[in-house]
Amino acid sequence: MVKAPTEEHPRPAFGWAARDSSGVLAPFNFSRRETGEKDVRFKVLYCGICHSDLHAIKNEWGSTIYPVVPGHEIVGVVTEVGSKVEKIKVGDKVGVGCMIGSCHSCDSCANNLENYCPKMILTYSAKYHDGTITYGGYSDIMVADERFIVRIPENLPLDAGAPLLCAGITVYSPLRYFGFDKPGTQVGIVGLGGLGHVAVKFAKAMGAKVTVISTSTSKKQEALEKLGADSFLVSRDQDQMQAAMGTLDGIIDTVSAVHPLLPLIGLLKSHGKLVMVGAPEKPLELPIFPLLMGRKIVAGSCIGGMKETQEMIDFAAEHNITADIEVIPADYVNTAMERLAKADVKYRFVIDVGNTLKSSN
Numbered sequence: 624m625v626k627a628p629t630e631e632h633p634r635p636a637f638g639w640a641a642r643d644s645s646g647v648l649a650p651f652n653f654s655r656r657e658t659g660e661k662d663v664r665f666k667v668l669y670c671g672i673c674h675s676d677l678h679a680i681k682n683e684w685g686s687t688i689y690p691v692v693p694g695h696e697i698v699g700v701v702t703e704v705g706s707k708v709e710k711i712k713v714g715d716k717v718g719v720g721c722m723i724g725s726c727h728s729c730d731s732c733a734n735n736l737e738n739y740c741p742k743m744i745l746t747y748s749a750k751y752h753d754g755t756i757t758y759g760g761y762s763d764i765m766v767a768d769e770r771f772i773v774r775i776p777e778n779l780p781l782d783a784g785a786p787l788l789c790a791g792i793t794v795y796s797p798l799r800y801f802g803f804d805k806p807g808t809q810v811g812i813v814g815l816g817g818l819g820h821v822a823v824k825f826a827k828a829m830g831a832k833v834t835v836i837s838t839s840t841s842k843k844q845e846a847l848e849k850l851g852a853d854s855f856l857v858s859r860d861q862d863q864m865q866a867a868m869g870t871l872d873g874i875i876d877t878v879s880a881v882h883p884l885l886p887l888i889g890l891l892k893s894h895g896k897l898v899m900v901g902a903p904e905k906p907l908e909l910p911i912f913p914l915l916m917g918r919k920i921v922a923g924s925c926i927g928g929m930k931e932t933q934e935m936i937d938f939a940a941e942h943n944i945t946a947d948i949e950v951i952p953a954d955y956v957n958t959a960m961e962r963l964a965k966a967d968v969k970y971r972f973v974i975d976v977g978n979t980l981k982s983s984n
């Protein structure tokens with residue numbers, strides 16, 4: 624028998640959910656747990672719209688549990704803390720990113736890499752420790768274990784800072800881990816969307832030389848003049864791509880759809896690394912010979928651990944790095960999803976949850 628939401632958890636909550644793979648979002652009443660002794664409860668003020676939310680509502684990865692309340696770039700103000708919470712107090716500005724739980728006992732958890740814990744629990748469309756389904760940040764309140772709470776520095780704007788909780792850490796972590804953060808390193812960023820545009824900003828702040836690789840010239844001027852990239856390559860322009868062969872130490876590939884890897888591998892120097900962070904729904908073709916000839920590496924990377932996420936947010940605040948955003952009301956989410964699918968946003972939609980999410984009852 625289906626339980627009423629408040630039988631499962633005592634605290635009523637309200638958000639927007641997709642009920643099936645049409646991906647259409649509509650108002651949704653549900654409930655959240657009581658504030659546990661290690662929990663932080665906060666009023667959601669803003670939530671970014673990640674392309675992963677779009678993959679998820681349409682079940683493009685085949686793992687969505689409906690109804691799904693998406694959103695994993697969530698910021699707000701703390702309203703309650705449990706008795707054993709140590710670092711967060713009522714009134715603090717905080718955030719939650721892509722995960723809200725892990726096993727706390729494996730090697731990855733012991734090394735602050737909760738993101739690689741085999742039992743990592745995603746912020747939405749996953750099963751929590753108590754067996755209930757997790758719901759994301761297109762909603763009025765959030766509750767999470769303190770370990771998965773990020774402190775938002777005072778000088779970081781909450782709306783333009785929200786996307787850093789997923790887009791930011793997803794690019795910051797591989798830039799650091801793969802050594803693309805050394806001054807003068809030649810780094811390529813493929814796909815100038817939500818992830819890509821903050822990747823340019825972080826890589827520049829770390830001292831890298833940044834080349835944006837895009838399918839058309841439409842974002843060229845902005846990439847060079849506004850985002851601070853050093854050069855711009857049009858991936859469909861054979862002459863440009865040929866001239867740039869063997870020039871990059873590393874590439875971060877943020878593209879959300881199936882696309883050819885051969886031209887990207889060609890851009891790498893010997894020993895160069897192509898790091899995939901985009902998550903297309905179907906496998907990509909991997910040409911082997913160009914990898915062998917030059918001992919090149921293709922790797923992947925998934926968000927970042929909580930310690931590194933805090934480090935990334937503090938680095939962003941110090942270097943004035945935020946996302947370029949279009950703030951929207953909650954009832955615009957379906958239009959926003961249609962526009963995101965067409966890459967018609969510069970560069971991240973952020974829902975003004977605090978001012979526009981209105982419960983129907």
Ligand SMILES: NC(=O)c1ccc[n+]([C@@H]2O[C@H](COP(=O)([O-])OP(=O)(O)OC[C@H]3O[C@@H](n4cnc5c(N)ncnc54)[C@H](O)[C@@H]3O)[C@@H](O)[C@H]2O)c1
Nearest residue numbers: 674675814815816817818878879880900901902925926966
């Ligand atoms: N690895 C991780 O931890 C992680 C975290 C967040 C998001 N993601 C994934 O990263 C991808 C990007 O997310 P986003 O929020 O930046 O999306 P986005 O839609 O904002 O940006 C994607 C970019 O890819 C470009 N693009 C789309 N199709 C293309 C094609 N066929 N060829 C070349 N370029 C193309 C778009 O123009 C856009 O600039 C998504 O697949 C998302 O699920 C992964």
Ligand SMILES: [Zn+2]
Nearest residue numbers: 673675789790
């Ligand atoms: Zn995301």
